[in-house]
Amino acid sequence: MNDVPPETIRSASRRYYSVRRTFWRFFIGGIFVIICVKELDQILQNRVDSAIRLVISFVLAMAFLACMIVVFVASRRSQRFRCPRCGRKFIPSIGSTWTFSDAQCIRCGLGLERRYLRNGDAEA
Ligand SMILES: [Zn+2]
Secondary structure, three states, X not given: OOOOOHHHHHHHHHHXXXXXXXXXXXXXXXXXXXXXXXXXXXHHOOOOOHHHHHHHHHHHHHHHHHHHHHHHHHHHHHHHOEOOOOOOEOOOOOOHHHOOOOEEOOOOOOEEOOHHHHOXXXXX
8 A cells, every 4th residue: 555655645635635625616606606596586576677687697697607617627527537556547437526535546445535635744
């Protein structure tokens, strides 16, 4: 297990979890935008001109679309992520981006840990 330098594992962990973090931030952001669309429309219903409401809805729809594009790209990036030890794909396929736990390479079992995101000097 110690054949990969700790610094390599550390930097791979940071890259991997940074992509995963981006995925979740924008996924939750997208849900938040949907909630805003619904709530704002109700709040503004009798107060604002329908044309303005349409513009606001359009802007929010574009924000939602942008979030989903980032989610898609981050998901693809995490699926294409290469293991620093064996050089093959780190996670199997669709679905793996959804887990919250620490990840292990499906080929060689090398583990990448979230803690490197917070503490760059942590040692195993
Ligand atoms: Zn591996």
